[in-house]
Each structure stands twice: as C-alpha cells, then as structure tokens.
Amino acid sequence: MTDELPRTDAAADAVGETQSAASEPLLRIEGVAKTFGTFRAVGGVSLDIKAGEFFALLGPSGCGKTTLLRMLAGFEAPDEGRILLGGKDIAQALPHERPINMMFQNYALFPHLSVRDNIAFGLKRAGMVRADIATRVAEMVALVKLEGLEKRKPDQLSGGQRQRVALARALARRPQLLLLDEPLAALDKKLRESTQGELMELQRRLGMTFIIVTHDQEEAMTMASRIGVMRDGKLAQVASPRELYEAPRSRWIAEFVGDINLFDGESKLRDGHRLVIGTRDAGALVVAEPREPVGAGKFSVAIRPEKVKLSRRGPVSEAGHETAINRLDGVVADICYLGGTTTYKVKLDTGGMIQASVANSARLDVDAYSLDQHVVAWFTPDDCVVLPS
Amino acid sequence: MRKVSRLSRFNVASLALGLAFLYLPILILVIYSFNASRLVTVWGGWSLRWYHEFFGDRAMIEAAWMSLRVAVSSATIATLLGTLAAVALSRGEQFHGRTLFSGMLYAPLVMPEVIAGLSLLLLFVALNAERGFWTVTIAHTTLTMCFVAVVVQSRLGSLDRSLEEAAMDLGCNPVRAFLSVTLPLIAPAIVAGWMLAFTLSLDDLVIASFTTGPGSATLPIRIYSEVRLGVKPEINAICTLVIALIAVVIVIASLASKLSSSRGESAAPL
C-alpha cells in the first residue's frame, strides 16, 4: 500500500533534499499584505517554505494567520506582494486554479454528499475517469482508516471521523501544498493528541508539505518542524520549536510561548561573557551575554520556570560554578500541583515573584515544599535569556 | 427534561387557545361543506351535494382553472427570479443600485395590495396591454418573487460559506461551486418558495381584481362576488377543495424536498 501512496511529484523529488539549503523553496511568500477596510490584517509577510516541511503558523486570534492561509488558498487576494509556488506567482489565481488544498476549520463537509462523494468531489472536478476516482477514493479511505463508512453522510459521523473525511478530501487531489486551518480545534483533548501523531506520521509518509494554522502552541510545537509566530499581521519569529522556546526573540514571544519569569532591569557591568543586570524585583542577576552583543540600556531577563531550581539551603556545590549562580531567597507563596510537575510561586525577599516548575520525580511528597516555607530559588546564567525591553 | 419544566400552565393554555383559534373556523367550514341542508347553519346530515353543484358551475370551474394556471406559471417565474435575486443579494458584491434593489424586493412583502394592484393596472393600461391571464400572472410574479427571495435568502444566509470555499478549493469555478454545492443545499428553500408563491397567487383577490380583464375572473374574484351576496354552501365546498389542493401541494413539495436532499445517495439509517 505504501507504494501507492499519493505524493506529488514536487514533494517526491523534494523529500530527499529537504535538508539541503540550496534547494528552491516550494513556496515563497514575498512582502504579502492585506487590508480589510482600515484594518491591516497582514502587513508585509515574507517567508520561504521548503518542500516536505511541516510548517505551523502560530499566533493569537486576530494576528492575521488565517488571512495569510486564506491568501495561500486563494480565498483572499493580497493587496501587495507575491506568492510563488514552484517559482510561479499564484497570488491572483482563483482557488480552483491552484494545486493547493485546504482542510477547513469546521471541515466544511458537504452535508448532502456521502463520505465517498465528498472525497471524490475534487477528483471529479479534475476530470479523472470513473475507475481512477474509485481507486483513489478507496486509497484515501484506507489512508484515513474510514473503511465501512463510505456511504455515510457527514451528520452520521463522529467529530473525529469527520475530521478524517476532511483530511482525505483535501489529500485526494494530491496537492503540492496542504493547508490546515485549526484542524484539531473541534476535537477533545485525548483525540487531539492522538490525531496530532497521526497527522505527523501521515505527513512524513507522504512526504508532503503541510502548513497548519493554530493558536495552540503545544500543537504547533508537537507537530511542526518550523514555526512562524505571527503578531499584528507580521511574522514575529520563524524558528524551530526548540529555538522558539529557548531563544525567543522578543519579550512578547517569550510570554506567548510557554510560561516564563521576566525581570526588568538595566545592564550594570560586563564580566567576560557574563553580563550583570540590575533588576528591581530580583536584585542583580548574572546572565550569559546574548549572541548578538547588546549595549547598555533596559533589558528583561527571562527564565523558564523549569530552569529555576528550588532547594532549602541554596545550590549544592556539585552544580560546579557557584560563583556565577543566581540565588534568590524567598518564601513559598503558592503551590500548584499539576501531576507531572508542581509549580511553586516564590515570593522573593527582594520583592518580586518567581515561578519554579519542579518535576515530581518521587511518588511520596518528601521533596515537596509547603506554603510559607523559606526556600532558595537558583539558576545558572546560561538558563537566562536577555531580551530588549 | 429540564426544558419541559420551563413550560408553565399558562404557556400551555395560551398555545392551545391560540391554535384552536387558528384551526376551528377552518374545521367548521370544512364540516359544513358536507352539510346536506341548504341552510348553512342547520345540520342536515352528510352529503356531497355542494360538490356536485360546484362541478356543474361552469363559471366557477373556469375561474378555478384560470387561477390554477396563473398560480403555476407565476409561481414558476417568481421562483426563478426570486432565487436569482436572493443569490445576488446574499452572494453578490456591492453593485450599483443594490439598496434600491433590496428595497424594491422587501417593500411588496408588506405593501398594501390595493397600491400594488392599482399601480400595475395603470401600467398595463398605459402599455395598452390586453388584460387577462398574462397581466395577472405578471402581477402575481412581481408580488410573489419577493417572498421567494426572502425565503431563499434566509437559507443562503444560514449556509456555511466555507462549503462554497471548499468546493472552489477542490477545483470548482464559482459557478460550478454554486451548482454542485449551494444549489442542492438550498433546494428545499426553493421548493418552499415555489409553494408559497403558488398559494399566495391562488389566494389573491385584490391584485387580481385590478389587473384582470373582463371575462377572465380568478377563483377568489368569483368567490368574493358570491360571498358578498351571503353565505352559500357551494362556497364551503369550493373552499374545502382549495384547502385540499393546497394540502396536497404542501405534502408533495415537502416529500420532493426530502427526496432531493437524499438524492443520489444510498439511504442510510437516519
């Protein structure tokens, strides 16, 4: 069956060379902008997407990610800029003229057609002969594991089944690019997690290029090989999930992706590769100098809660470089038990508040801290990120 | 279960009374059409006498035939035009005179019929058109297409637009997307619009009175002139027949719309 899997020629050629930097991007977005009335929904976005990528557009609602996706699908025409697919500008092409298919947020299954006819819909439009359509539909039904439900109407399917039909329908035409608009938003948490896995597996197997729009950062992190974070119609950062999390480019991204502790302050002195930043809420913090050297001025020091360690007496010596360790004294002000981890909020003696996320590695609560207990929160300079304020 | 408890005794009573008020008069009329007695108020046993009388009344039969022809043709034209208007209003972009267009479409829904009837008659006189079947048909089409437009437009409005987008995404040009996705989904509304237009036309007295010519009276015109002279059992019989006809139309149309929504599909359990 795997041999017969649908894959576009472009995708098939590209699978092997995805990693090579020299390869032409499958999709190139150049300075694309779109204004509705006076609202600039997308303001000059440029982005390259290589064949075989699983790319996620992540952002809060209203950030323009859906508009950008709809411009790729052809439902909106950009006011400015070009959209090149395989080197050809398709910015003004109509949706049915593009080798791109979309999986709609609410699936948009045709309620008057059966599962089979929904999947066959795009194939018929492509002028495929009857026998080929039947083969392809059967292939698709098998691919999304919907055997036996071909004759059902959409309203006789569960949410998960509908999602699969929508996926099969969009894949049936073997598009060069598959767009997924919040594809899992309508599913409950458990189903969403298993479907994430299936989507990734499918994408790898087919070697296709997926662009997914989501507001759920966990979803984006789990599935995508690269994430573009959008804010106010612009791409705020394009990076791998890891880079996005560990090296956010701005304060806003740091706060948007995951939880973070932020301390505002000014740089005081430089000590080799270390920078000392005086913060109001946490005193002087020693941080590693960022890759791009920064001058004097206002900065925020950002530390992820799981990088903050807690202990009763302070860092133990085996941590190695005691001299550079930031240690902050405080009392436990709030405890939030989450199962796998516990989040402690520590009220610092210097006035601020810091969050520490501690793995519950032991079943019994011998390591746990209690409310009002005095603790030391500590972290290394390398765990901090310095962000312009 | 919780919903049932929201229903107070007052709610039930007002519902029952309201429905009784709506149905009793018609029920009484139907029952009395089978009355053997000439006196409309005295029950003289069951009889089909007045139906015989109606079928012997040439003028009445002719009027009924005229009404049927007008109703079928005007409803058909009105459905076509009304559907086009609804599509233009709910899917078309801003076009020149859109406000005027929607204004002209919504006004006849409430406009007193005497005004519409008079104005159309004056037009026909000015055009020197021979009044009869066609003038009444045109008049009824003008009125009923507005109702069709509203019915179809509200269905179009509730239709998920991403369905049309999905069709285009899957390779349909806009016209094709409309024909293969939108049209089947609004078909029940179109059928309902036709039915509405048909019954409105069959029902109309005022506009038909203005726009018809001598010798081509519609059924309501005949009934009206009889009713003005007092109650006649024959009228009860005719009215019952009209009610029966409309009931049949409703049943056929609702069956047709059910059929069309499951057309071409192997039936799955509901």
Added chain:
Amino acid sequence: MSARRIFARPARFAAIAPYVWMLLFFLVPFGFVLKISLSQTAIAQPPYEPVFDLTAGWGALKAAFAALSVDNFRLLVSDDIYVFAYVRSLTVAVTATALLLLIGYPVAYGMARLPTRWQAVAMVLVIVPFWTSFLIRIYAWINILQHDGLLNQILLALHLVSQPVVWLSTDSAMYIGIVYSYLPFMILPLYATLAKMEPVLEEAASDLGAPPWQVFWLVTFPLSLPGVGAGVLLCFIPIVGEFVIPDLLAGSNSLMIGQTLWLEFFTNKDWPVASAAAIVLLVVLLVPLLLYERLQKRQLEQGR
C-alpha cells in the same frame, strides 16, 4: 472582502433579470400612479385625461406640465370622507396591531418554551393556516358570525344572550377577522426571537432575585423587542391598506382607505382620485415601510 468577491463576480449578474423585472413592474408603475393622480377625471376609457403625450413634442409637454393639477389631492384633504377614511384606517391598524401583540405574544412565548422537538411541530401548526386562502379564512368567519351562525347558537344554548347578537357588519367582526388573518405574521417573528433567547438568561434573572413578572418585564420582553418590532410592522402596514376584511366583515357606514380607493376605482371610475388616495396612503406608510426595510435587511444580511 475578496473571498466573497471571487464568488460575487458571477453572483452579481444574477441580479439583472429580477432587477429589470422589479424596475418595470414595481417602480415604474408608481410613476404612472403619480402621473394619473395629477390628471383630470374624464368620462372615457381609460377614465382620465392623459397628462403627458411625449409624441406631441416639447411645446405640448410644457402645456401638459401647466395642466398638471393637484385638484385630486385638494379633494382628499378637503373632503371629510377621505380624511375620516385615513384616520379610521390608522385607528383600526393601531388597535388591531395591539390586539395581535397581546394575543400573539403568549402563543409565541408558549411555543418557544416547548421542548425542541415540539417547537417544530408548533411552528408548522402556526404556518399551515397561513397557507390556506386568506379569503377562505374570512369566509369561514362569516359562517360563524352570521345571524344564525355557530357563535350565536352557542351563546343562545349557554343562555349567555337571550337573542342572537348582530356580529356581522360590526367592528368586532372586523377585528376578529383581522386578528385571525394576521396572527401568524405576529407569532412567527416573535417566536423567532424568543426561541433564539438563551433560557439561562431568565434563570440568571430569577437566581438574582427577580420574581417571574420582573424576569419577564426586565429580561424576556426587552430581549424580544426586535421580534416585537418585526411583528408589529408586518401587521400594521398591510392592515392600514386592508380592503377585503373590512369590506366583508365591517359595516359600510365608515370606510377604511383601502375600501375608499377600491370604491373610487371600481364603482365611481375616478382613477385620478384613486391614484391620489394611493399616493397619500404610500406617504402615510413611508416611515413604517422604511423601518421595516431596515429590519428585514439587517435580519437577512447579517454576517455580511
């Protein structure tokens, strides 16, 4: 939005045929009404002097303009018959609309409180009488209201009255007829808004200490106002111009404007006066008509 525009390009062309039709058979005729309302009565066929004759050239056209007369309108204002007819039409419409609201609201409210499955049934039950002929429904009431009709028979049998009451040719009969004919038009828009309303809102109000009548008056009723507006306009406007019901059920000593217009037109063959009456009626109804249009537009074009 261009998404709509892709679809909208062809959709726009759909407007052409109905647009031309409505221009020709709805808008243009008003021009004729206006024109004839300004011309003189003549005993001929058609029974008016044509004011314009475009074939006669510019000079004739100027003469025609000079000959335009507002006599018909002057007549309408000066003759008590017409003034009374307008006043009566408005009074009847206001009274009947109030009655309809009073009767229709509880029914619509009851419908909206039914379990969902029964709501559809109730809706069909309300709509079906609307499908049966209007004239037939009035006729049904003549059956019931006549001298020896069912109503009097029941009243006599119950000894509520000692001799038959005269119902026909009275205002009571007319109001019964109007309420009966227009009830679905009042119920349906009311039901539509009431059914859309979240029952949680009423529960929240009573949870916050409002007794039932306050729940209704402070929450339910204000929220149903759009439906009330639609129902009121949907009934009021056509009732003002109603002809059949007053003609068949009310007495002939005071006429509504629809009847007057009909009389002038068919009996007196005075087309110019009838046209002028129609113009005045249209002007009287202009504000409610515009209100109704706005409501209708908002309702049908939400989400545009």
